[in-house]
Structures are given as C-alpha cells and as structure tokens.
Amino acid sequence: MPNLPLFGMLPAMLWNLSNIHEYFTITLKQSGGSEFHQKFEVLGDGIFNSDSHIWKHQRDILQSLLNQNIFQNFFTKSIHKKLEGCLLPLLNDASESKTIVDLQNIFQRFTFDHICTMMLAFDPNCLPSKFTEFQEVVSEKAFNNIGDVILNRHFFPRTLWKLQKWLQIGSEKHSISSQQIIDQFLHECISSNLDEDKSRDINCTQEDEPNFNMFKALVKESAMEQTDYKFLSDTAINLLLAGRDTVSAGLSWFFWLVSTHPNVETKILEEIRANFKTSEENWLSSGVENLNKLVYLHGAISEALRLFPPVPFEHKCAIKSDILPSGDHISPNTMIYYSLYSMGRMEQIWGNDCLEFKPERWILEREGRSNNIDIPSYKFIAFNAGPRSCLGKSISFIQMKIVAIAMLWNFHFQVVEGHLVCPRVSVISHMKHGLKVHVTKRSN
Numbered sequence: 001m002p003n004l005p006l007f008g009m010l011p012a013m014l015w016n017l018s019n020i021h022e023y024f025t026i027t028l029k030q031s032g033g034s035e036f037h038q039k040f041e042v043l044g045d046g047i048f049n050s051d052s053h054i055w056k057h058q059r060d061i062l063q064s065l066l067n068q069n070i071f072q073n074f075f076t077k078s079i080h081k082k083l084e085g086c087l088l089p090l091l092n093d094a095s096e097s098k099t100i101v102d103l104q105n106i107f108q109r110f111t112f113d114h115i116c117t118m119m120l121a122f123d124p125n126c127l128p129s130k131f132t133e134f135q136e137v138v139s140e141k142a143f144n145n146i147g148d149v150i151l152n153r154h155f156f157p158r159t160l161w162k163l164q165k166w167l168q169i170g171s172e173k174h175s176i177s178s179q180q181i182i183d184q185f186l187h188e189c190i191s192s193n194l195d196e197d198k199s200r201d202i203n204c205t206q207e208d209e210p211n212f213n214m215f216k217a218l219v220k221e222s223a224m225e226q227t228d229y230k231f232l233s234d235t236a237i238n239l240l241l242a243g244r245d246t247v248s249a250g251l252s253w254f255f256w257l258v259s260t261h262p263n264v265e266t267k268i269l270e271e272i273r274a275n276f277k278t279s280e281e282n283w284l285s286s287g288v289e290n291l292n293k294l295v296y297l298h299g300a301i302s303e304a305l306r307l308f309p310p311v312p313f314e315h316k317c318a319i320k321s322d323i324l325p326s327g328d329h330i331s332p333n334t335m336i337y338y339s340l341y342s343m344g345r346m347e348q349i350w351g352n353d354c355l356e357f358k359p360e361r362w363i364l365e366r367e368g369r370s371n372n373i374d375i376p377s378y379k380f381i382a383f384n385a386g387p388r389s390c391l392g393k394s395i396s397f398i399q400m401k402i403v404a405i406a407m408l409w410n411f412h413f414q415v416v417e418g419h420l421v422c423p424r425v426s427v428i429s430h431m432k433h434g435l436k437v438h439v440t441k442r443s444n
C-alpha cells in the first residue's frame with residue numbers, strides 16, 4: 001500500500017474506502033504486508049494498549065479471572081436472564097406488531113447490558129422488552145463514539161488528529177466528551193462495587209447467592225494494597241470494548257448468513273430438536289456442556305466468524321529484526337498490518353470454496369459420529385493467534401450459541417427485501433446499514 005511521506009496511507013485508503021476490506025485482500029495477495037499506524041489512547045494502560053511485563057501481568061490476572069467457575073456461571077446466568085427478561089419478549093412484541101427490527105442494534109444493546117452486568121455489576125438496561133420503551137443511553141452512546149474516534153486515528157496522520165484534539169474539533173471533540181462520560185460512569189460503578197454495603201446489594205441474587213464481582217476479584221488477584229482506580233477503570237474499559245462489539249458483530253453476521261441460507265437454518269433446527277428433546281426446556285435447561293453436542297451450530301458460528309471476523313484487521317510492531325514465514329525480512333520498529341478478513345477468504349488457506357458459507361467445513365464424520373474439526377488458530381485467525389490471542393474465545397462461543405438457539409428456536413428471521421448488507425469501515429466489522437428483518441414466531 002503506498003505510504004507517502006506527508007499523507008501516509010490516507011490517500012490510498014480514502015480512494016478505496018467503499019470497499020476497504022476487499023482492497024486489503026487484494027493488497028495482501030499482491031504484496032503481503034504494509035505499514036500501519038494508529039493509537040488506542042482511549043484504552044488507557046489496559047491490556048490492549050500495553051506490552052512486555054505490564055501486558056503479561058494483566059493477561060495472567062484476566063486469564064485467571066475469566067477461567068473461574070463463578071465467573072462462567074454468572075456469565076451464562078446473566079445471558080439467560082437478559083434473554084428471558086428482554087430479548088425474547090422484545091422479539092415477540094416485534095412479531096405480534098409486525099415491526100421491522102434492526103437485529104444489529106438489538107445485539108449491540110443486548111451485549112452492552114450483558115458485559116456491563118458482568119464487569120461492572122450494573123445493568124444499564126439499554127435493551128427494553130417492548131419497542132415503545134426504546135431510548136438512548138448516554139454511556140452506550142459514548143462507547144459507540146469511542147469506536148469512531150479509534151477508527152479516525154487509523155486513517156488520519158498523527159499530526160492531523162493531534163491537532164484536532166488540541167483544537168477540540170472533528171471526531172476528537174467527541175473523544176474528549178465521550179471519555180469524560182465513560183470515566184464518570186466507570187468511577188461510579190467502581191465506587192459502588194467496592195463499597196461493602198452497596199456491593200452486597202448489587203452482587204446478590206434473590207436466592208442470596210453471591211455473584212461475581214469483577215472489581216473485587218481484580219483487587220484480590222492483583223494483590224492491590226490501595227484501590228488503584230486507574231488500573232480498575234482501564235481494565236474495565238478494555239473488557240467492555242473487547243466483549244461487546246465483537247460479539248454483537250459476530251451475531252449480526254451469523255444471523256444474516258443463516259437467514260439467507262435456509263438449508264443451514266433447517267439443519268441447525270434439526271440439531272437443536274435432536275439434542276434438546278422438549279421444546280419447552282431446550283435452551284433454558286441446557287448446561288454449557290450440552291452446547292458441545294451442537295456440532296453443526298458450532299460449525300455455522302465458526303464459519304460466520306471466518307467470513308466476517310469482528311476484528312477485521314490488526315497491526316503489530318516488530319521490536320527486533322525478524323523473518324516472516326513468507327520469507328520477507330522485517331526491520332526493527334516496522335509496523336505490520338494484517339487482515340483477518342482477508343485471511344478468511346484466501347483460496348490458499350481455505351480452498352476454492354473459500355467464499356461459500358459451509359458449516360460442514362468444520363465437521364468430521366467418523367464411524368457414524370460427527371465431531372468438530374479443531375482448526376489451528378493461525379489458520380482460523382478471528383480470535384488472533386499466539387501469545388496475544390483472545391482471552392474471551394470460549395465464552396464468546398457460549399454466548400453466541402445460547403443466543404442463537406433461543407432466537408432460532410422461537411423465531412424465524414427474514415431480511416427485509418432490498419435491504420443492503422455490507423460491512424461498515426471500522427475497527428469492528430459491523431454492518432453499515434444494520435440488519436433489518438421481519439420476525440415471525442415459530443411453532444415447533
């Protein structure tokens with residue numbers, strides 16, 4: 001990709017903005033690499049923005065927390081609660097009132113409520129149970145703005161966005177106001193979580209069973225002597241951004257692909273029916289281990305993430321000289337850009353049918369039994385690979401499976417005729433115009 005002295009990669013990117021991911025795919029095929037520059041200042045010193053021993057320390061802490069049983073139980077319990085309390089009633093409302101629904105917007109609200117409940121022990125209730133109750137939530141909007149700010153810093157030369165920031169104009173104006181809203185929101189959540197009396201109220205269910213409290217767990221795990229607000233809020237913002245947009249983008253593309261491939265939808269429903277015999281209990285009573293039986297669903301979700309990875313591109317910087325597997329020599333301080341989107345669509349990696357949505361690709365039939373094929377992360381790159389691979393991969397699959405089962409079992413979704421579905425140019429690959437669908441209740 002041309003990298004001009006004054007303008008950097010901006011002209012080439014702007015020229016190809018309307019089909020940026022295809023452009024990256026072609027560039028990658030032709031050249032195999034490029035320099036990229038950006039700054040995720042809004043993420044503070046959290047895990048995404050740190051390196052070496054500071055990163056390692058955070059990774060160890062988060063890995064240990066996300067693997068705890070109490071975290072995983074709370075995670076699934078909160079999904080069920082949000083599904084039963086909001087998402088399914090809302091879809092029921094849509095089917096009865098014949099309202100056209102933007103599934104992407106619904107998933108954004110659903111995942112924001114869920115990740116805030118998990119990480120902050122606070123449910124902002126962005127997702128209502130009725131269409132008449134939809135409203136804008138300030139903290140959610142601030143998080144959306146932050147995504148746009150990060151994107152702009154990818155496209156504009158550093159000097160330009162720094163100037164914008166200094167003058168408080170353009171997208172940088174929103175960065176400051178959004179940051180302030182988020183800081184205040186997080187500060188309030190941290191205070192009430194660490195306040196013994198309040199947190200006892202927040203973190204107990206009706207059955208008086210203690211729930212997971214991320215901030216207390218972080219304080220304990222990091223052996224913090226005094227409350228380090230900056231560490232807690234940087235960690236929170238990193239986890240909120242890591243776990244919210246990615247899952248909602250993944251779900252949106254999955255539902256679009258399933259609703260445009262009726263044969264896949266039929267097979268998913270057959271699999272649910274075969275594994276969860278009674279329609280009443282199917283997803284509600286299923287433990288996480290039962291989800292593993294849904295081999296075809298796993299294939300369909302993996303396939304959606306391969307074709308539309310929620311994180312479409314990444315960049316890394318070489319700290320010392322190296323040689324890539326392609327044989328290219330890398331000098332110290334070289335920024336390497338790689339496209340996860342393109343890697344999911346390379347014939348060399350996935351074969352001639354790489355552009356087809358084929359859940360079967362992930363299934364091995366042997367001796368009358370179906371199993372999922374374990375594809376190495378360097379090939380299926382949606383969750384990244386190596387030391388900085390995603391820490392939320394397994395919980396993301398759990399969340400996406402539970403939501404998919406509950407929604408597909410109860411409703412049929414049909415994309416509104418003429419609705420254009422294409423990726424929005426962003427650090428997270430959402431749909432540019434959302435996912436507008438008709439919802440019909442299913443009789444099983």
Ligand code: HEM
Pocket residue numbers: 047048059062239242243244246247250309310311314381382383384387388389390391392393395396
């Ligand atoms: C479909 C959902 C998800 C996808 C596709 C995804 C993808 C990724 C990718 C590509 C990275 C590498 C980023 C980089 O190196 O710059 C990453 C890192 C990470 N993800 Fe996820 N993610 C998802 C969900 C989650 C969830 C739900 C969580 C936890 C709440 C999470 C936590 C993390 C963390 C903590 C890292 C940083 C790892 C490190 O730097 O060592 N992710 N994810």
